[in-house]
Amino acid sequence: MRSSVSPTSLLDDGGVKRADALAVASGIPLAELVQRAGRAVAEVAATGLANGARVAVWAGPGMNGADARVAARCLAERHDVSLFAFGSGEGDQPLSAFEEDRYDLVIDGLFGIGLQRPLDPVCTEAVRRLAAGGSQVLSIDMPSGVDAASGALLGAAVRAHRTVTFERRRVGHLLMPGRAQCGALIVADIGMPPDIWNDVPSVADANEPRLWLAALRHPSAAGHKYDRGHAVVFAGPVEKGGAARLSAMAALRGGAGLVTLAAPREALSGLSAQVTALMLRGCDAQDDFDGLLEDERFNAFVLGPGFGDAAKARRFAARIIEANRAVVLDADAITAFGEAPEDLFRLCAGGTGGDVVLTPHGGEFRRLFPDIAGDGGLSKLEAARAAAARPGAVVVFKGADTVIAAPDGRAAINATGTPWLATAGTGDVLAGIVAAQLAQGTPVFEAACAGVWMHGRAAEAFGPGLISEDLPGALPQVHAEIAALRAPGGG
Incomplete structure (x- = not known):
């Protein structure tokens, strides 16, 4: 493996964790990284939304869910936001209560890059209901149900219209079928210190002119x-x-x-x-x-x-x-x-x-x-x-x-x-x-x-x-x- 200095670098779960750890060691609290990521999600989500739009936010138990919760709070200042929680953490409603009701946007923050097993029955049913409706979908980091390391579907998986990730892409963003599940991919800058990438391993590159x-x-x-x-x-x-x-x-x-x-x-x-x-x-x-x-x-x-x-x-x-x-x-x-x-x-x-x-x-x-x-x-x-x-x-x-x-x-x-x-x-x-x-x-x-x-x-x-x-x-x-x-x- 080589370092992830170039923006063409693709990371795996280990690389992302290493980047987070180095950012924290540089003096950025983990909570601040979560705030930055959540605000970036909210900024992408707000694009094209009229004031008062109906937004459903799915929040999982890990870092993906933490980003989703921050995004929900930011969006609630101008939009009608319903938070559906899965696993630990408080929410307006449990994920099992989600019904596809033609939201203007659904934000998928259940699971990010670390998922290595099929979604459980509650999440699977929520994905099924989402697919049956017509709402626009924005996934955080990776559509839930997609293996970020291979692009493989682990069973039921969210099909997003857009996916927002942070700083560097993952292999599963470019390999099929995950590539198709992501929709349009947005890479958000959340202010990671540039010098940390010298010590972050890259598993491959995106084939781009750089x-x-x-x-x-x-x-x-x-x-x-x-x-x-x-x-x-x-x-x-x-x-x-x-x-x-x-x-x-x-x-x-x-x-x-x-x-x-x-x-x-x-x-x-x-x-x-x-x-x-x-x-x-x-x-x-x-x-x-x-x-x-x-x-x-x-x-x-x-x-x-x-x-x-x-x-x-x-x-x-x-x-x-x-x-x-x-x-x-x-x-x-x-x-x-x-x-x-x-x-x-x-x-x-x-x-x-x-x-x-x-x-x-x-x-x-x-x-x-x-x-x-x-x-x-x-x-x-x-x-x-x-x-x-x-x-x-x-x-x-x-x-x-x-x-x-x-x-x-x-x-x-x-x-x-x-x-x-x-x-x-x-x-x-x-x-x-x-x-x-x-x-x-x-x-x-x-x-x-x-x-x-x-x-x-x-x-x-x-x-x-x-x-x-x-x-x-x-x-x-x-x-x-x-x-x-x-x-x-x-x-």
Whole structure:
């Protein structure tokens, strides 16, 4: 684990307790921290509420409940507040008396990050009643019933419209299904001393520009296209050429200076009718392939999208890795090793230093890592970490909560994307964007993280109705956003 200096850091229960203890040791009484947190909840809750609004507050027995009680007192100055208590502590009414009665807002302060068991019957029934109604819901720290360490649902769980947490996010805020239960996430500053974060352990990071911006290669005013690398995307038969074209166009839009589509010669005429800025190169015989590897200007490869031939994919993958070239193995290149994943792991472990990125979706992950995927005790974060350690490669475990893990234990959970990414070809685009960062010389973990973030951000920028072909065209807007962040004073 590393320290939680960066706001991208994600904490577990131990990290939160450590931060609280260090804040208290610095001279801030615990009661004052509770007051600050409760006032922050009230401030978020009051947004959009008219004076006199009806607010129900659920207060549990722990720190979460203490925050809720402070929020209730603050809100009672302008609103009609009903407090429902569960466990120790006084309240207007017991939680069992809660009836969904179209409150303007319900504040869920039952349980926060420490919950590790299903809700008891009284809480479960209250959650059921809440779900049956139409009230807006604001959860404190974590929707009750969600495991903050994994995002797993422990049984019945609150589905919030908004969740307010403090200072740093938790893993369960970004991992599904907890991510969906949180709704809009607000991170409130409650005045923790900045220097305490040097001694607070972080379990992972949110994948955001602050994590990788300093390592990201970017075009310079004095540079030329060859400075930005030359990516090669291998294509298969012409009838599957769309996947490789998507990947290649994404590599070009993603920042690579040049991109070549290497394809069987019989497929070249079909590909040439649909590409302009991309170069084409015939690649049939072993000599064709060897020629590519002999030219050191080709410095990043994508193998898998629409490739088809499993035996050929295994052969190509082995030679690329042995030649110490950066490569993104996706789709058919992953499937090609599905019957013998240990062959791929030996290749990666025995390579001469080339950067390998594996980009499996859930089904491909299960084929490569059946024992890790079958361990129901592992979160997606833990599974990705274990997977990356096995071959010594960066693993991009795709999904609505994509996790990027490096062999050295670093890991990040992506914070961008939309449900519209769940459509054919978006994974091919992702492979190309990651390859573009590798071609420009960005270190492999940061290249994978940046590519995943850019992919999701492009989807957000385009909006509803997205199909995979729209993503490359949305990347200039993403590059502009990154450039603004890199500018002096850009954050």
